[in-house]
Amino acid sequence: MARTAGSHSDITGPRVLDAALRLFAQHGFAAVSMRQIARDVGVQAGALYNYTPDKQALLFNLMRRHMEDLLDQRANRDTSASPLERLEDFARFHIRYHLKRPDEVFIAYMELRNLTPENFEAIEELRRRYEAELEEILRDGVAEGVFAPADIRIATMAVIAMLTGVTTWYRPAGRLSVDEVEGLYWEMVRKSVSV
Amino acid sequence: MARTAGSHSDITGPRVLDAALRLFAQHGFAAVSMRQIARDVGVQAGALYNYTPDKQALLFNLMRRHMEDLLDQRANRDTSASPLERLEDFARFHIRYHLKRPDEVFIAYMELRNLTPENFEAIEELRRRYEAELEEILRDGVAEGVFAPADIRIATMAVIAMLTGVTTWYRPAGRLSVDEVEGLYWEMVRKSVSV
DNA sequence: GTCTATAAGCAGATAGAC
DNA sequence: GTCTATCTGCTTATAGAC
Structure with missing residues (x-):
């Protein structure tokens, strides 16, 4: 099946959880922003909401x-x-x-x-x-x-x-x-x- | 010695620490705002900085x-x-x-x-x-x-x-x-x- | 010592283009 | 699926009136 350019659902999904895991552990949930997680994953903040409701x-x-x-x-x-x-x-x-x-x-x-x-x-x-x-x-x-x-x-x-x-x-x-x-x-x- | 109206250094000081203690314990340091602490003490946020540098x-x-x-x-x-x-x-x-x-x-x-x-x-x-x-x-x-x-x-x-x-x-x-x-x-x- | 007002910036989350 | 732009509201901290 052809993949849309810039589409990485199966890669990005786990990467979001991995980044959140590491950042939450290091700085604490409240101290970590969605933008930090996005930066770590390599996407923009808005894209995270394709993988988590909040x-x-x-x-x-x-x-x-x-x-x-x-x-x-x-x-x-x-x-x-x-x-x-x-x-x-x-x-x-x-x-x-x-x-x-x-x-x-x-x-x-x-x-x-x-x-x-x-x-x-x-x-x-x-x-x-x-x-x-x-x-x-x-x-x-x-x-x-x-x-x-x-x-x-x-x-x-x-x-x-x-x-x-x-x-x-x-x-x-x-x-x-x-x-x-x-x-x-x-x-x-x-x-x-x-x- | 006469006291300026609205001056409560000896009362407010400990109350700031007490409020911070309770709120930090309950919600976590990162999740608590200076405004929350001020509200709890009963002063405006700016007044806190008379008791702590930050x-x-x-x-x-x-x-x-x-x-x-x-x-x-x-x-x-x-x-x-x-x-x-x-x-x-x-x-x-x-x-x-x-x-x-x-x-x-x-x-x-x-x-x-x-x-x-x-x-x-x-x-x-x-x-x-x-x-x-x-x-x-x-x-x-x-x-x-x-x-x-x-x-x-x-x-x-x-x-x-x-x-x-x-x-x-x-x-x-x-x-x-x-x-x-x-x-x-x-x-x-x-x-x-x-x- | 406390207030109000403000500066300067970041937060979570959403809309719509591509 | 990702982007940019944006909404709304919050943040720490400071300035200056009283």
Whole structure:
């Protein structure tokens, strides 16, 4: 099929989201203008509206894509393993995934307040589903007597916060590899909920 | 001394910072206008510039006040206590202090990227000094054989992230009191760095 | 110290030509 | 699909009257 000159829907579309991702992560949603995004993509500001109804949808779609990808990656996990194995898998996955996507993670945690109430609720629901897996692992471990956190819900929040915190300091050029970081955090997580 | 009509320097000054604190925490620095702050204080936008040279100084002073207050409160701690006692004191203090000042904490963590490079460096230096106390406690504990984290630096970051995370979910009307939350987190912290 | 008025510019979003 | 031009309204910050 012939293509109209200057028509790049399949190229420009993803580029708009990519530019928004990087710019929102670096400067914050409110501080980034549609004109900045357009400049980064290499089009005029008006052309962006062929790909998004507005700026809010740009933010929401970035967050939703991130959360849905996160859930997809946990969808086919091995639920027959022991709670200890499942907890280690979760902890290592969480660190690995978050360190691989620093921009998405940063936005997902920092820009929640810039979502409209409806969009906020949609993202929160996805987040709750992700946290539910960890809570279930801890609950199963308590039932089997291998874990003994004083409070399962608080332990869930504490473990997620601890693991996510790695994104605030980790630098690829630093003294530790991702694998080493995973191991160090896993040890702390394991001990923190142990009997 | 007679006061000029309409002159309220000693009242308006703190009110400007208070309004900025609340609005920045709620909507984000970039999303809040000087007009919004002025409206909240009850003056016209131009009058704000009697109290701050610009918007950036407003943000920086809020952050600096927060970090300096944090350090002040730790200045006269008991360094002769055991590492275990000092760690418990630090953990409980951190939670209590952060839950008492949700707006300051939120801004201090979310608005770092909106500081100028010089201001950012100044705040980071204060933050490093705060973290250094925890690192020192862990180091002393390792030397005495009561703590055994695999990596002291990572344990420092992990413990701070875990404790600070409480601000993301705690609500005063919830099922747990601050004291109970302190106790639950302290148990997890203690176990996570134990031998 | 606060006001009003204004400067100088950028914001999100849309219309219509090509 | 992208462009240019534009609408409307907002922004930070300053000047000068009171």
